[in-house]
Amino acid sequence: MTASFRYLLRLGDLSLILGQRLGEWVGHSPALEEDLGLANIALDLIGQARLLFSYAGEVEGRGRDEDGVAFLREHGDYLNAILVEQPNGDFGQTIVRQVLVDVFQLELYERMAASTDARLAAIAQKSVKEVRYHLRFSSGWLIRLGDGTEESHRRVQGALDRLWPYTVELFAADELDEAMAESGVAPRLPEVQAAWSARIDALLAEATLVRPAARPHIWHGKRGEHSEHLGYILTEMQHLQRTYPGARW
Amino acid sequence: MQDNRQWPLYEVFVRARGGLDHKHVGSLHAADARMAIDHARDLYTRRQEGVSIWVVPSRDITASDPAESDALFEPARDKVYRHPTFYDIPDEVKTL
Numbered sequence: 001m002t003a004s005f006r007y008l009l010r011l012g013d014l015s016l017i018l019g020q021r022l023g024e025w026v027g028h029s030p031a032l033e034e035d036l037g038l039a040n041i042a043l044d045l046i047g048q049a050r051l052l053f054s055y056a057g058e059v060e061g062r063g064r065d066e067d068g069v070a071f072l073r074e075h076g077d078y079l080n081a082i083l084v085e086q087p088n089g090d091f092g093q094t095i096v097r098q099v100l101v102d103v104f105q106l107e108l109y110e111r112m113a114a115s116t117d118a119r120l121a122a123i124a125q126k127s128v129k130e131v132r133y134h135l136r137f138s139s140g141w142l143i144r145l146g147d148g149t150e151e152s153h154r155r156v157q158g159a160l161d162r163l164w165p166y167t168v169e170l171f172a173a174d175e176l177d178e179a180m181a182e183s184g185v186a187p188r189l190p191e192v193q194a195a196w197s198a199r200i201d202a203l204l205a206e207a208t209l210v211r212p213a214a215r216p217h218i219w220h221g222k223r224g225e226h227s228e229h230l231g232y233i234l235t236e237m238q239h240l241q242r243t244y245p246g247a248r249w
Numbered sequence: 250m251q252d253n254r255q256w257p258l259y260e261v262f263v264r265a266r267g268g269l270d271h272k273h274v275g276s277l278h279a280a281d282a283r284m285a286i287d288h289a290r291d292l293y294t295r296r297q298e299g300v301s302i303w304v305v306p307s308r309d310i311t312a313s314d315p316a317e318s319d320a321l322f323e324p325a326r327d328k329v330y331r332h333p334t335f336y337d338i339p340d341e342v343k344t345l
Binding site: 031032033036037040133136137140144 | 256277278279280283284287288290291292295
């Protein structure tokens, strides 16, 4: 696997797996309006994944289309940070996970819009508009729930404490991230992290939530080492393509 | 007594394109105006239906009483001369 192929998978898998997770809410949200809101976000994310996987398939040069890249890989070939494969939990936990990822994607794509890779720059320019709305949606709920009732505050603070350790991986730059930054394809992760941190702090303050203490442990979903949750997601997600290869709408 | 667990109802108006007026498209539940805009965006503009949204709390709309509709609207029925259809329009006028 070439470096740029792997990097495109990291970006695409982050969107794909989070989109798949959000899709689980369809029919189960607290209100009909939220149901559609989460489904819209899921569709945006899967749309981003499609663009990235189409590109990845071309870069790979083995004739795989977006479906082939999305659905026909093995567990260890998915390169998403494991934050996005964490269970939905209650609505508050879904919102916390969403805010953490939305701010990451916002700060990443804003910078990637000036990528030396023109195709990736175009994808980032399109995606950043979607992500701005995602963050409007998720941050609105984070503030409502955090600065809401005693129970809603307790639940989102709990979710934040639970999910916080997984955010470390988003910014843990390895040789692949370094290489992409060096060639100007992607922004430098420490820069993204500083911007992410400042924006998250402001949101947490408004939501009257406490930023959890940093923990050194780093997960390695970006290298294909996942939590036990990914297998269940893939089983459901890949079922159709594996049962009916090449199935189309 | 009002049930506070139920979000209040908002009426939604969407402008399809610049220059057109906002049209009533439906209603939805939301905790406040900002959330109503978000919900309206997600429910009523997901197929490119609009470029601008208004939301108004349904309780702030005063409606005419259906029981009074005879008194309000019946008198206009026999006054067809109020329609501008009795003018002879010169052929040279293409649009009016």
